[in-house]
Amino acid sequence: MNVLEVENISKHYRQGGTRIEAVRSVSLTVREGEVLAFLGPNGAGKTTTIKMIAGLIEPHTGQVGIAGINPHRHPQALRKVGAVLEGNRNLYWRLTPEENLAYFGVLKGLTRSQAKRRAATLLERFELTEKRKTAVQNLSRGMQQKLAIATAIIHDPLLLLLDEPTLGLDVEATQTVKALIREIAQEGRAILLTTHQLDIAEELSDRVAIIQKGEIVAQAPTQELIRQFSGTHYVIEIEGELTFEQRETLAAIEATIESDRVVSIRGTEALYQALGILKPLPLVRVKRDQSSLTEIFLKLVRNEV
């Protein structure tokens, strides 16, 4: 089931006489249990899109549906949405984790006892129980971010919007947040996240959408996109010395010898020829060379496709 359906939303701003096209006709869908990584360079329109989904910015054209309900017309739709918007500061700094969770639970429509029960579970699960009585301003940044995410799902929403959830976190905190995001998706929630850390996007996401200058330039399942861009490049690693003759014949089939032990080659047919040429040298491994999401991203936004 599609939890989120965004159809052709656009937004422009006027600033000192010039018209800024922040988002142009963007369409997205996210299914339950799916993580969509929404990627794009600075100023591409990610935050604007997320806020239009959350009902915080009104689109000029287009429709947003959260479980089929438009949050711009029916605020009840917001019961199904949780959001951590830019940075990690959507908490009351003077309140403790417990108090924040209880307050936001009620704000999102729970009763106090529901909110408190759910808060206890989340604190336990996010390993914050020990700190539940410490004011948020005295927590580490990683803990604050975990709490921000816990607060965003206090009311058990179907859709979770995360705008740069790992910004400013150290390596360990990033790992923890990553694991939490994966867990939350496994519970069946739909997650839309933006990040500039593409390795995280590659690891976490089921699908990616890449936006540039307000327009979606690619939207596909992550692995498919990687496969599509990887083509048929192979790397063969061998043990032992290549003879002069072998080098010559390999060059003839346009294989490149990257070092004494690594040969790279394009195309499946050439791969088998190369293997024939290399015989009987022992092979260490044969691997298809995959592009990383980072390379694909750069290609796409630089318009090299």
Next chain:
Amino acid sequence: MLKLFLAEFRRSWTQFIRYPFEAIGGIFITTSIFYGLFLSAKYVTGTAFQLGDRFDAIVIGYVLWTLILFIMTEVATGLQYEAQTGTLEQIFLSPYGAVLVFFVRAIASLTRQLLIIGVILAIIMGLTGSRLTFPPILILPLITVLMSAYGLAFMMGSLALLLKRVQQVLGILQFGLLFILATPAESWTGWGQVARWTIPMTGSAGLLRDVMAREAGLNWLELGLAVLNGAVYLAVGLLLFRFCERQAKKQGKLSGY
């Protein structure tokens, strides 16, 4: 509704007492001001005993003054503060809708403030040994004053939604408030009477003076006008707030871009 009110009250109260020194310091300062007020009144009139009802009037007047100042800046300063800390957008994500949340918030923080003032007055009475008495009917004109004050508060909040910085406007408003509350508009004639019931709070403040100091009974017709004045300002304030919320969403300004 009630659960939202209780949550807001709890939040506002917890934030207030989280740092006890700050909270006690605040109460201490206000109490000192009140006590000073009392001492100087005593000095002017000779003895505290003769002060009687006049003293009550001074205290009530001062309480009212601080309360209205608090109310009028509350919504706007709260908005600005939360825009900075990042909690503002979460309020707009509430299925209750922002207008209702802010309204309930306003009532919750008024309750908190009344509690604090109650504590301060109790301390003062303990210190001076005098008892504060006021006619219960005072509540009625008081409510109309509060309604207009909240109307203005939401108008300031609306400005804050769109302009972000409204410190100057708030300053001017406080100055205007001094004029509104202190002017004996009862003596105005002709169009002055129209002005008395169209300017926020002037009429209601006069009624309060009647009840408190002059020991006059309540003029029910005038109370009706005061209720109307309060209701209109409150309604306009809330509607304007709703309008500016939409405007801010159109301009992408909710978080203070």
